[in-house]
Amino acid sequence: MSIINTASTTRADLPSLDLMFPQELISLEVSAQLPSDLQIRPLASTDYKRGHLDVLSGLSVVNDLGEVAWVNQFHAMRATPGAYFSIVILDKASDKIIGVGTVFIERKFLRGLGSVGHVEDIAVDKNYQGKKLGLRIIQALTHISESSGCYKTILNCNDTNIPFYEKCGYVKKENEMAKYAPERVNNAPKL
């Protein structure tokens, strides 16, 4: 009982945050399973300062363009309602982000004009690994996807991570093929 009360996040815990989407879309069950010193919630417009990109840098090239550009991207994503759902796990004591992930929802003409959730860019601070936080992020994002009516949720991963995603309820389906743009385009900053 006390675990649920301390670990779950309510509106009262987020008095002044400008969130990407409503906190109600975060699974209460997942919130309750987090250690009590951590909090899971939607990405907020002030999360650049809490180290959002620091956590992502453990996953891939970040190329930080600064806070103003980051905030603009946050607002551009939120301007397409029902599309982007980025979440974070915070260490409450330090007010630092230590886990991140996103699901974005694609509309289709197939499957009764159905939708598919694409899970992207999952990362956990290396000092917080071994606490099942990756699993919690996947569970929370899958919950958002399925609550939004997606008939399936997909993600791409390397061979090493297949067993982890199988534990999350996913099965290997197909192959991801990629084509990188010519270097000139690749390195051009977006305006």
Place this chain on the structure above:
Amino acid sequence: MSIINTASTTRADLPSLDLMFPQELISLEVSAQLPSDLQIRPLASTDYKRGHLDVLSGLSVVNDLGEVAWVNQFHAMRATPGAYFSIVILDKASDKIIGVGTVFIERKFLRGLGSVGHVEDIAVDKNYQGKKLGLRIIQALTHISESSGCYKTILNCNDTNIPFYEKCGYVKKENEMAKYAPERVNNAPKL
């Protein structure tokens, strides 16, 4: 010369169509390589009548909800500018769609707030196969993705289709993992 003139599509060919995005984003090079009796262009709001879902039904479950619902989905996609780019290949004589494909563009916080193009739902009418139309669709979608500044374009395919996508300039990267929603959600029509 005459091949280019007849096969490429200009604004003059599309006098009254309500398109998902501007025709200018369709590669002129790809247009010019099509047989002269075919035309490649953005999806139009009246393409339900031209058999858009008939072509998609060769790929997956369509579950046709009727024209009004289809048009609503078209407008919902277009209401998120820079996100959805669905294209079609038409047989000019019959005014029927015989090839389809979509790329949608995902914004990220990684890679200098970069974008990734996701190629989805490629299908060609079985009576028109063997004319490299699948290749043309992939080339056109990749052109849209790269022109939009995406640092990479990705897609998922089964083992059999890997050589085809390699010919399109793609390489196998990772594994697609999928989780299907519970049946109750899966079959629920979207409101």
